[in-house]
Amino acid sequence: MIDQAALPADLQGAEAxxxxxxxxxxxxxxxxxxxxxxxxxAEPDNSFAEEVLARVKGILRDVAAxxxxxxxxxxxxxAHAHEEVAVLSRAFLDDTIVLAHAHAVALEWQLTxxxxxxxxxxxxxxxxxxxxxxxxxxxxxxxxxxQARWVDRQRRMALPLVEVPAPVLDAVLAxxxxxxxxxxxxxxxxxxxxxxxxxxxxxxxxxxMVAERVVADDAFEATxxxxxxxxxxxxxxxxxxxxxxxxxxxxxxxxxxxxRLALLLLAAGTPAALVDAQIREIHGRTGMPAVLAGIxxxxxxxxxxxxxxxx
Amino acid sequence: xxxxxxxIVARAISDGQDRLLSADEPLAALQLRCGGDIPGMIAVPExxxxxxxxxxxxxxxxxxxxxxxxxxxxxxxVEADPEGEGCAIVVRSWQTAALISEDxxxxxxxxxxxxxxxxxxxxxxxxGQRLIAANTDCSELAPLADAMxxxxxxxxxxxxxPENVTHQQPLHWRLLDGGPVVFAGSSRPWRVSLxxxxxxxxxxxxFELLLLSDQAPSDCVAxxxxxxxxxxxxLVGQDLAPVLKQPIARIVANAETIRTRLAGxxxxxxxxxxxxxxxxxxxxxxxxxxxxxxEVVEADSFSTTADYIDLSDVxxxxxxxxxxxxxxxxxSITTPAPADSAxxxxxxxxxxxxxxxxxxxxxxxxxxxxxVDVRVDVNGDRARAxxxxxxxxxxxxxxxxxxxxxxxxxxxxxxxxxxxxYISRRLARAMNGELSIESAPGQGARFIxxxxxxxxx
Numbered sequence: 001m002i003d004q005a006a007l008p009a010d011l012q013g014a015e016a017x018x019x020x021x022x023x024x025x026x027x028x029x030x031x032x033x034x035x036x037x038x039x040x041x042a043e044p045d046n047s048f049a050e051e052v053l054a055r056v057k058g059i060l061r062d063v064a065a066x067x068x069x070x071x072x073x074x075x076x077x078x079a080h081a082h083e084e085v086a087v088l089s090r091a092f093l094d095d096t097i098v099l100a101h102a103h104a105v106a107l108e109w110q111l112t113x114x115x116x117x118x119x120x121x122x123x124x125x126x127x128x129x130x131x132x133x134x135x136x137x138x139x140x141x142x143x144x145x146x147q148a149r150w151v152d153r154q155r156r157m158a159l160p161l162v163e164v165p166a167p168v169l170d171a172v173l174a175x176x177x178x179x180x181x182x183x184x185x186x187x188x189x190x191x192x193x194x195x196x197x198x199x200x201x202x203x204x205x206x207x208x209m210v211a212e213r214v215v216a217d218d219a220f221e222a223t224x225x226x227x228x229x230x231x232x233x234x235x236x237x238x239x240x241x242x243x244x245x246x247x248x249x250x251x252x253x254x255x256x257x258x259x260r261l262a263l264l265l266l267a268a269g270t271p272a273a274l275v276d277a278q279i280r281e282i283h284g285r286t287g288m289p290a291v292l293a294g295i296x297x298x299x300x301x302x303x304x305x306x307x308x309x310x311x
Numbered sequence: 312x313x314x315x316x317x318x319i320v321a322r323a324i325s326d327g328q329d330r331l332l333s334a335d336e337p338l339a340a341l342q343l344r345c346g347g348d349i350p351g352m353i354a355v356p357e358x359x360x361x362x363x364x365x366x367x368x369x370x371x372x373x374x375x376x377x378x379x380x381x382x383x384x385x386x387x388x389v390e391a392d393p394e395g396e397g398c399a400i401v402v403r404s405w406q407t408a409a410l411i412s413e414d415x416x417x418x419x420x421x422x423x424x425x426x427x428x429x430x431x432x433x434x435x436x437x438x439g440q441r442l443i444a445a446n447t448d449c450s451e452l453a454p455l456a457d458a459m460x461x462x463x464x465x466x467x468x469x470x471x472x473p474e475n476v477t478h479q480q481p482l483h484w485r486l487l488d489g490g491p492v493v494f495a496g497s498s499r500p501w502r503v504s505l506x507x508x509x510x511x512x513x514x515x516x517x518f519e520l521l522l523l524s525d526q527a528p529s530d531c532v533a534x535x536x537x538x539x540x541x542x543x544x545x546l547v548g549q550d551l552a553p554v555l556k557q558p559i560a561r562i563v564a565n566a567e568t569i570r571t572r573l574a575g576x577x578x579x580x581x582x583x584x585x586x587x588x589x590x591x592x593x594x595x596x597x598x599x600x601x602x603x604x605x606e607v608v609e610a611d612s613f614s615t616t617a618d619y620i621d622l623s624d625v626x627x628x629x630x631x632x633x634x635x636x637x638x639x640x641x642x643s644i645t646t647p648a649p650a651d652s653a654x655x656x657x658x659x660x661x662x663x664x665x666x667x668x669x670x671x672x673x674x675x676x677x678x679x680x681x682x683v684d685v686r687v688d689v690n691g692d693r694a695r696a697x698x699x700x701x702x703x704x705x706x707x708x709x710x711x712x713x714x715x716x717x718x719x720x721x722x723x724x725x726x727x728x729x730x731x732x733y734i735s736r737r738l739a740r741a742m743n744g745e746l747s748i749e750s751a752p753g754q755g756a757r758f759i760x761x762x763x764x765x766x767x768x
Binding site: 144145 | 509519
């Protein structure tokens with residue numbers, strides 16, 4: 001139905017297809033050594049851990065299945081042909097925006113699970129959330145529902161389109177449009193599907209939106225540690241304070257990124273003592289790298305902005 | 312013209328939807344133990360994958376398949392050859408090894424992961440088991456989830472009534488975990504799984520409640536099933552065994568949890584008692600399997616087919632299947648040389664079942680480091696397979712009793728049910744053959760399976 005590898009019209013086309021294929025495999029071969037070097041040297045639980053890769057794959061396949069649901073009906077998800085899901089997920093894999101978000105989601109979930117094991121931090125009901133809900137906070141009730149839904153989905157390696165940020169949704173829809181262009185019957189359908197998906201996306205406040213409203217609320221303490229407010233709210237608050245993209249901050253919370261994380265926290269105006277405590281919470285053994293003592297917010301921001309030049 | 316096909320353990324046929332239409336033993340038994348039917352969708356995941364790929368690509372594919380049937384880890388070699396709409400499946404080199412039982416914590420983690428995967432409703436509870444949030448994807452459960460969302464702060468048992476529990480709710484969560492529940496709006500059987508959020512040293516700060524059912528929702532698209540012939544039914548094997556297996560498996564699992572101190576520290580003596588409970592439960596499960604077999608062979612309608620087989624082949628396969636178990640005890644099995652031939656007219660899977668039982672007994676009751684000798688010969692119009700061990704041997708009086716139902720010869724605690732030899736002799740006689748013993752105390756035992764000779768073989 002959606003077939004990227006349609007038969008080339010002539011020999012020239014075939015040759016072009018072969019060249020493209022060769023270029024792709026050449027690029028893959030060229031990056032083998034750097035990737036291998038990274039993997040061998042990496043600490044366990046790193047951002048290329050098997051679990052994370054499996055999750056990224058699962059998430060991309062889930063998004064593909066949702067698109068197919070919308071295009072050809074969701075009565076029986078198992079009925080989607082292997083090949084169709086594969087073509088779509090490969091197209092998503094080739095897109096930087098979609099892939100980066102899927103990776104960030106997988107990393108955020110990995111962090112959530114890690115802290116749940118190490119700190120006993122409930123993935124849904126953090127101490128802050130529990131206290132606010134007990135106090136009858138309506139906004140927090142909304143957050144709780146959204147977070148519970150998200151956790152449920154993550155356990156199944158699913159990422160509902162309603163949960164993705166708008167730029168990611170745009171990227172997904174653009175890919176789908178480009179893929180079905182060749183198929184007139186589907187082209188007509190895709191416009192309707194797009195409208196429907198966007199409508200549903202706008203209708204509900206997804207987890208990220210509710211989290212933004214929660215951290216903007218007066219009841220939320222901006223520098224609250226992750227053990228108090230939970231991973232979701234911590235990241236959203238951190239993004240709001242630092243002005244950095246949330247997905248990038250998830251990556252900075254990975255093992256081996258302590259220096260970057262410390263600089264980001266300092267640059268966001270977190271007192272040095274708090275930075276040390278927060279890094280210890282996230283990474284267990286190690287705290288703030290000692291070399292960073294005495295660096296203030298301005299200096300941290302400057303180093304982050306021009307890592308090559310600053311001394 | 313004959314082509315050397317090597318040793319084939321079993322053959323099977325699948326159709327265009329990867330359903331197993333027919334299968335020889337031991338593949339057929341594995342399919343059933345993995346929860347499948349014949350005919351029915353292939354229930355061994357790796358095999359399903361292989362057959363599906365071979366069928367779609369229209370190419371013959373070969374691969375080693377590993378599977379588990381609940382007791383054993385099984386490895387076998389499969390060739391899937393596209394034929395018609397489906398595949399012809401050939402199985403070679405069947406190896407079983409006792410399943411390495413997972414450490415309690417790992418097993419528990421896996422159980423939780425599976426429960427979360429199949430849960431149709433998830434709710435979050437506070438430390439007093441009061442509702443905080445609820446979430447479902449299932450349209451059937453949407454009203455329940457809505458009601459739960461309205462009833463935040465109330466105890467979850469107000470919405471999901473634990474069956475057979477009249478005690479003032481909520482009970483301690485461990486007593487409610489895994490129990491059946493009922494609620495208005497669904498007639499499916501449901502149970503709950505409670506996962507505590509624990510900080511070591513503290514009472515649980517909250518719980519995750521999973522609502523699970525072993526029955527698929529009605530709006531789930533049914534997989535088209537080929538009409539299956541209704542097999543004759545027996546009470547224990549067909550009706551009682553499936554019902555009993557689940558609670559017994561639960562007893563075993565809980566006893567294992569206690570034994571491995573998963574639920575908290577415990578004096579050694581109690582952990583040992585729990586180990587004994589688990590061991591007894593496992594015996595009970597094996598016994599149920601044997602009872603099911605017993606019912607089949609005792610049924611009036613039981614009959615066997617006459618295949619052209621060579622006892623020598625079957626003996627080598629049986630020895631191969633039990634090779635791992637024998638090596639674990641340091642017992643060597645001598646099998647008939649390929650040149651030895653004993654062509655016979657008997658049902659392949661039944662002969663294999665008898666030989667597996669005989670060789671399995673020999674391994675079980677022989678001292679470590681001894682050998683078990685399997686030979687075949689032809690005696691008049693009979694083909695014979697002889698399994699000889701170097702075990703303690705049996706007195707004449709014991710030989711008279713050993714084929715009786717539930718006869719254990721005073722043994723206990725070794726995993727036997729006392730049904731194996733009884734079933735084996737019934738099988739031998741059903742094939743117009745006989746199963747007999749020659750032994751003397753201290754001299755080991757020789758079990759002799761006789762079946763009709765294939766005069767043209």
